[in-house]
Amino acid sequence: MTHRLLPRSLTLRLALLAAVWSALGLGAAGWFASSIAVRQMQAAFDLRLSSTLDDLAGAVSYEVPAGDRRAHPPAGAPSQGAAAAPGMAGSEGAGSEGAGSEGAGSEGAAPERAAPERAAPERAAPLARPTLRVQLARRRSGTLRAMAGAEFQQPLSGNYWQVTGPPDADGQAVTERSRSLWDADMPRLPAADRPLTAADGARIGEARGPRGEQLRLIERVVELPDAPDRLLLQVAMSRGAMDAEIRRLRWLLALGFGVLGLGLVAAVAAQVVLGLRPLRRVRDRLAALRAGRRERLADAGAPPPTELAPLVAEIDALVEGNRATVERARAHLGNLAHALKTPLAVLRVALEAAPPDLPEARAQAAALDSLLQHHLARARAAALSGAAAADAAPLAVAGEIAAALRRLYADRIDLTVAGDAETRVAVERQDLAEMLGNLMENACKWARGRVAVRVSAAAGGAVVLVEDDGPGLAPGRHAEALARGVRLDEAAPGTGLGLAIVADLAGLYGGRFALGRAPLGGLSARLELPGRRG
Amino acid sequence: MRVLVVEDNAALAAQLRAALAEARFAVDHAPDGEEALFLGETEPYDAVVLDLGLPRLDGLSVLRRWRAAGRAMPVLILTARAAWTEKVEGLNAGADDYLAKPFAMGELVARLQALIRRSHGLASAAIALDGPWGQVRLDIAAGSVTRDGAPVRLTALEFKLLAYLAHRRGGIVSKTELTEHLYEQDFDRDSNTLEVMVGRLRRKLGERLIETVRGQGYRLPAAAA
Numbered sequence: 001m002t003h004r005l006l007p008r009s010l011t012l013r014l015a016l017l018a019a020v021w022s023a024l025g026l027g028a029a030g031w032f033a034s035s036i037a038v039r040q041m042q043a044a045f046d047l048r049l050s051s052t053l054d055d056l057a058g059a060v061s062y063e064v065p066a067g068d069r070r071a072h073p074p075a076g077a078p079s080q081g082a083a084a085a086p087g088m089a090g091s092e093g094a095g096s097e098g099a100g101s102e103g104a105g106s107e108g109a110a111p112e113r114a115a116p117e118r119a120a121p122e123r124a125a126p127l128a129r130p131t132l133r134v135q136l137a138r139r140r141s142g143t144l145r146a147m148a149g150a151e152f153q154q155p156l157s158g159n160y161w162q163v164t165g166p167p168d169a170d171g172q173a174v175t176e177r178s179r180s181l182w183d184a185d186m187p188r189l190p191a192a193d194r195p196l197t198a199a200d201g202a203r204i205g206e207a208r209g210p211r212g213e214q215l216r217l218i219e220r221v222v223e224l225p226d227a228p229d230r231l232l233l234q235v236a237m238s239r240g241a242m243d244a245e246i247r248r249l250r251w252l253l254a255l256g257f258g259v260l261g262l263g264l265v266a267a268v269a270a271q272v273v274l275g276l277r278p279l280r281r282v283r284d285r286l287a288a289l290r291a292g293r294r295e296r297l298a299d300a301g302a303p304p305p306t307e308l309a310p311l312v313a314e315i316d317a318l319v320e321g322n323r324a325t326v327e328r329a330r331a332h333l334g335n336l337a338h339a340l341k342t343p344l345a346v347l348r349v350a351l352e353a354a355p356p357d358l359p360e361a362r363a364q365a366a367a368l369d370s371l372l373q374h375h376l377a378r379a380r381a382a383a384l385s386g387a388a389a390a391d392a393a394p395l396a397v398a399g400e401i402a403a404a405l406r407r408l409y410a411d412r413i414d415l416t417v418a419g420d421a422e423t424r425v426a427v428e429r430q431d432l433a434e435m436l437g438n439l440m441e442n443a444c445k446w447a448r449g450r451v452a453v454r455v456s457a458a459a460g461g462a463v464v465l466v467e468d469d470g471p472g473l474a475p476g477r478h479a480e481a482l483a484r485g486v487r488l489d490e491a492a493p494g495t496g497l498g499l500a501i502v503a504d505l506a507g508l509y510g511g512r513f514a515l516g517r518a519p520l521g522g523l524s525a526r527l528e529l530p531g532r533r534g
Numbered sequence: 535m536r537v538l539v540v541e542d543n544a545a546l547a548a549q550l551r552a553a554l555a556e557a558r559f560a561v562d563h564a565p566d567g568e569e570a571l572f573l574g575e576t577e578p579y580d581a582v583v584l585d586l587g588l589p590r591l592d593g594l595s596v597l598r599r600w601r602a603a604g605r606a607m608p609v610l611i612l613t614a615r616a617a618w619t620e621k622v623e624g625l626n627a628g629a630d631d632y633l634a635k636p637f638a639m640g641e642l643v644a645r646l647q648a649l650i651r652r653s654h655g656l657a658s659a660a661i662a663l664d665g666p667w668g669q670v671r672l673d674i675a676a677g678s679v680t681r682d683g684a685p686v687r688l689t690a691l692e693f694k695l696l697a698y699l700a701h702r703r704g705g706i707v708s709k710t711e712l713t714e715h716l717y718e719q720d721f722d723r724d725s726n727t728l729e730v731m732v733g734r735l736r737r738k739l740g741e742r743l744i745e746t747v748r749g750q751g752y753r754l755p756a757a758a759a
Binding site for chain 2: 373
């Protein structure tokens with residue numbers, strides 16, 4: 001599955017993983033950092049807004065004319081005017097012009113602009129209106145100066161304030177606003193579900209300015225002491241600058257983390273390339289080994305890294321094992337060739353004789369055949385023995401062979417196979433079949449009517465007993481029967497190699513083979529085979 | 535007795551043909567698996583000698599398909615592959631005997647005759663055909679016939695006919711069946727020859743030894759119980 005998802009190159013694979021991981025990690029870190037920074041910038045912005053609002057609140061004076069006091073009779077009303085606006089001019093509309101001249105030259109403009117509109121209804125209605133004044137230059141606080149400064153003066157600058165009084169009898173509210181608002185009305189925050197009171201404190205939110213710009217707006221209702229009237233104080237500043245700052249911050253963060261990520265991936269790729277260099281060296285040496293330019297993979301002059309040392313050692317062991325196997329095979333082949341030469345020589349002489357000695361020739365041909373079978377079986381077993389995967393179940397193999405033998409001997413032999421089905425031995429299945437087949441067929445050849453095969457588990461392996469009710473062998477001839485090529489039966493067909501092959505194979509696998517007398521009366525062949533290690 | 539030899543090695547096939555013909559078998563030869571399959575499915579062989587490594591279709595597949603088609607003739611596998619696992623596989627695929635190359639021709643012939651005998655339920659190669667005509671002894675393995683102890687000379691075809699009837703003794707054997715089992719595939723069959731041969735056998739071994747069942751065929755008397 002994974003091999004289809006991932007590229008085959010280890011370098012690419014690790015670089016890809018590093019890229020994915022650093023993209024995820026750095027992305028998360030960048031998002032975290034930028035959200036913290038943005039929140040702090042916003043908090044600072046809001047702090048500035050609210051302190052400007054505080055200053056605005058401090059600079060507001062509100063006076064209700066005497067005539068109007070009947071409509072809203074507050075307790076202790078007379079003190080209000082004096083308290084709220086010390087040194088303020090008279091209660092007529094013209095007073096606002098005076099305020100302009102009283103304030104620092106530049107900030108007088110806003111009240112000045114607001115004055116004519118309010119002055120007209122005031123003159124039309126003889127009823128005296130409450131006076132709302134904002135005195136900006138009185139305090140020396142930095143914010144207040146800022147409020148009076150260019151940013152609140154320049155029309156539609158994005159920085160605005162507005163103070164709104166309660167509506168009068170005409171439904172017209174008394175309003176003072178910064179000159180920058182340029183007669184536009186300050187937008188309101190989305191309405192709360194009930195009218196705002198002083199207890200609500202300041203509210204901060206987003207709104208759209210007169211130019212359609214995004215504003216951060218703070219508003220608060222102030223209840224003046226001893227007066228029922230409430231003033232709505234609003235300060236707004238354009239988010240534009242802050243948003244630009246945020247964008248810049250985000251861009252810088254993305255750039256920084258991106259460069260960092262690319263660097264990480266490049267570092268991983270470089271590390272893999274460098275890290276795999278010893279492996280490449282091992283590969284080159286292996287190629288040299290295969291080409292015969294060197295004997296071993298390990299090099300005393302340049303030992304491999306610790307992680308690769310076991311691999312190099314294992315490969316060297318494998319090469320050594322292979323070399324030994326080839327040596328053995330070569331030796332087997334040599335033995336076979338030499339063993340075949342003698343009967344061949346006899347055969348030639350027997351055939352060259354004036355009347356060919358045919359019985360001798362036949363005997364030598366049979367000997368050649370025996371030798372071939374013997375060496376083939378040995379060579380195959382030698383090549384297979386030591387194979388780690390050798391594993392077979394004697395009972396199952398014996399069962400299959402019994403099924404086949406019953407086709408050959410069904411009419412005269414009662415062949416039974418019994419024992420432990422779980423028992424397994426560390427023997428190649430083919431070799432196990434060779435041993436059991438030879439033993440069982442041999443028993444069938446000699447039995448009068450019964451052959452019994454028993455498989456049982458033993459310490460470190462299994463024991464297979466093959467017994468028949470035939471004539472058996474005299475104890476003294478048991479060893480002879482195992483000698484190669486000896487036939488104790490000249491009547492029954494066979495190569496005479498059966499038992500010798502069994503003994504050979506058992507020896508190769510580290511097992512044991514012995515002959516004895518069976519309780520049934522005939523020969524008992526006892527085959528001990530090793531079980532699986534580990 | 536008619537046998538099919540399936541063997542792709544021409545030299546060995548020729549040797550087999552010669553040896554089996556000498557043992558008085560009618561021999562057909564198939565050099566590859568497909569022809570073997572066809573012949574085995576269409577011709578009534580008394581036995582088959584089957585090599586396993588064959589061109590076009592391997593011997594085990596041929597054997598399995600014969601058995602699946604209900605062909606029950608005895609099959610002797612003759613192969614160089616002598617490992618027990620292969621032997622087991624061959625026998626469990628439906629073979630009746632297994633002989634590894636190299637082999638002695640005598641052993642092959644003996645085993646083939648034993649297989650045919652077994653398939654006809656005969657216990658021994660020596661068959662006694664005793665009756666009013668005397669004591670006739672037929673030894674299939676040795677290929678000899680005696681009447682009251684004296685050897686009788688039979689032609690190969692006469693012996694084949696007698697041997698086939700002996701294998702089927704007690705049963706009626708039609709002329710068609712006889713020709714099918716006595717002659718090789720491309721032999722020019724003539725049922726008159728059969729009648730002539732039966733006449734000669736009667737003269738040599740006793741007139742009533744071979745009974746004619748009118749309109750159906752011939753019969754040898756069943757073995758005395």
